[in-house]
Amino acid sequence: MIDQTLLPERLEDILVGSVGELCEAIKSLRVRGAPALGAAGGYGVALAAARSAATDPAALIEDVRGAAGVIRAARPTAVNLSWVVDRVLKAIEEIKESADVEEIRAATLAAAELIAGEDVSINRALGDRGASLLEDGDVVLTHCNAGRLACVDWGTALGVIRSAVAEGKKISVYACETRPLHQGSRLTAWELTEDNIPVTLICDSMAGMVMRQGRIDKVIVGADRITKDAVFNKIGTYSHAVLAKAHGIPFYVAAPISTFDLAHSEKEVEIEERDPDEIRRLGNRQLAPLCVPIYNPAFDATPLDLVSAIITERGIYRPPEMPEME
């Protein structure tokens, strides 16, 4: 997979050879974005099956289950990761009881491949539905990266924009840089530039000003988890939602159905806090005193009353309307 920490300076693939390497890649954000994490997690379970030295089915399944738990815990807030890992585990349960270790290995790989392939068609369907919300000439503000780098291809928030552009609409984008890890400036600006979709980069703190200047028609972001009362997404999303409401600008969330976790509410979700050095240092620069306490939540929660619509592959839901879950 692409090592996303190196962009935009270098476009390089890395080969992941073990579950340990995968977890390192997830934690250090070499792979990030909820749908891409899901696909990586699915392949991680298949990799655990392939690498296990077990010679009987029960021992193999035990190895795979252990690895699944480790992968799930690598990023607890993004629900797609757990969701895909569980789907691959379920594929093992569904094959015949007499299956041998090779059949189990093949089943996990087939499930992982199926899910990764589905991700592309889901994104296309989601993008095509969402494109109906965009008008020719619209200027869209987005945060973080919910593009093809965050998925297997096409993207969620950026997928909506790509679908609208594919329909012949002229769309331009304001990308917020997304501190502290700059997924907006490093990844979204890079993706859109590669696709010749006009993009202007701003700091996160400029969102209010550009909205007040009338430069923004719509806001579209992705999501890491959608509970029955809130959208969890990259830190900064909530501020954009409040600002959008204050300026009468529609605030859209683009996310596949696998992002929904309607059995839980906001207060049950633990928000991952990351290393303070992500804020304190950058490259060769020290940006803050070494001793100062730093609060570094990776995500925030946006209550549904600030969300104009959630765009999914099944359709567009306007909260409090939400999709029926199986």
Place this chain on the structure above:
Amino acid sequence: MIDQTLLPERLEDILVGSVGELCEAIKSLRVRGAPALGAAGGYGVALAAARSAATDPAALIEDVRGAAGVIRAARPTAVNLSWVVDRVLKAIEEIKESADVEEIRAATLAAAELIAGEDVSINRALGDRGASLLEDGDVVLTHCNAGRLACVDWGTALGVIRSAVAEGKKISVYACETRPLHQGSRLTAWELTEDNIPVTLICDSMAGMVMRQGRIDKVIVGADRITKDAVFNKIGTYSHAVLAKAHGIPFYVAAPISTFDLAHSEKEVEIEERDPDEIRRLGNRQLAPLCVPIYNPAFDATPLDLVSAIITERGIYRPPEMPEME
């Protein structure tokens, strides 16, 4: 003066020997913060007088006026700079017509020293008045640096906090890092740590989340210019003001009377746009594609209906109430 671009890694003074060096220091933000810019500008006029080779009063005054124009233009948005430069020029007009070049030089230096000294007493008075708005135990969010580094001493927004602490109140601070130049993490976090005032550093985009979590009691920021309808301050201030209003949190601006420009309105003020590389690069890191357009306004405007009160050395004004200007 302290070279503020080196903090918090190094605390180093620089010696400014010419108006050219002063303008470089202003443009590259070695000295920044509205009141500190004012003081530096005043000394800059005195420096121009001292360095001029003119031997007759008329030629000296012409040199000084030319230098004053150059200094004023180094940062057009901050009104204190123009205000102090004009005050030092006025001091020349006020001395007797028969004054020789040495008397004119002495008059400019005396005026610059007077204004720099006044800045400290103004900040103290402003801080003491503002402290009445803070209660024991309050948690204050601030943006950028409106502390003693931004002034001659004490500070405006941080001066209010220092005065409250001096009165025995327990105050703690959330400092927003303030992209792109990190005055919050580099300067405010450093100043408050030096003074043992508890401070937690966050990214600008986290302000909404910490307000929603109930962590913030008050917001206090400085100002670069206050027109009859808006407060101009570091980019990001407007977003914080909208967020504070949405969460029912008082939003205070702390600024000396010299910051007011009530003869003008928001739309008459040009907002300085700075080098896109401030956002594109940091230290040895490239954070965005080289070709992507970047919008980098240095300031934003917050309309007065979002401002709960403006704290000055003369008193506290609750807009639409504003100070009477001479």
